[in-house]
Amino acid sequence: MSVRPAGGGDKTPSSIHELGELRQRPGTGSSRTGVVAMADSTWFTDGLGDLYGERPEGHLPLADAGSIDEVRDAMVRGGLVDVTVTPLHDVLELDRAHGVAPGHEVRLQHLLVGRRG
Template identity: 55%
Template structure:
């Protein structure tokens, strides 16, 4: 299966999933708690604001909108049009909204040296060729720039655990194209950043996020799992 066919199938799934996925993320009972916890997560790994940030696989814009509200200049890219629609709705109410563009997280189309940081939340596991992707992100950064991603080992027992619709979209052919889809350790993600040439790669367990998930639950088809921030820097 070609890269294009793989990505098209992934994009169709997430476009269809966008309303339910975003509604879950916007639940009022944890919205402000999420904001506080995630502001701490990102502030701990990113340059001080204002920085130019590219949020890859931005989805419904959760990270991009939060970072913009913290004073960063943010561009979010995604290939799932349904997700971008939701992201633009959320951005419309912000004083300094991110810009949202259709773009491939594996090969973002911007001039080299355009950003101070690249972020991604829940993206690494569903990337075609993650090492090539992170190398491209690094090229987009200025000297000393940071790549900071958050992810987990969502499907260590296999992607069938995600439910029928999910398993149909992420069938055997798609899974074969996604090296981190069934990762058993977050070290596999950290190793990707190292293989892409980043320095000082660090892995941080997000205990506060775990506590929120235990208290309020996670999206249907998922289990409560420890999430990690994984970051590295472009050599100066």
């Protein structure tokens, strides 16, 4: 996701925390609204292993989340409100019927939606 903060330039948030900082930038008056919507799952509950090599502290903090609630909680900490989590059972059934990319496991995905507070 690329956004153009006040003052120009491009910035790509690397975390929910940075996303929260962007929502507080100058020029984002209270009349503006925003929605974050994403599909996610608990992809690496057994850890990332060597998939991404050595991981600096704080990078990919949710990659090995044990519960989708951890992702929801991060969205709330980032300043989003009314965060909802909807299981995508139809996607799960499609993945079971048609398969997933090589090396991947079938996982229940979720639609997470929150709005700027």
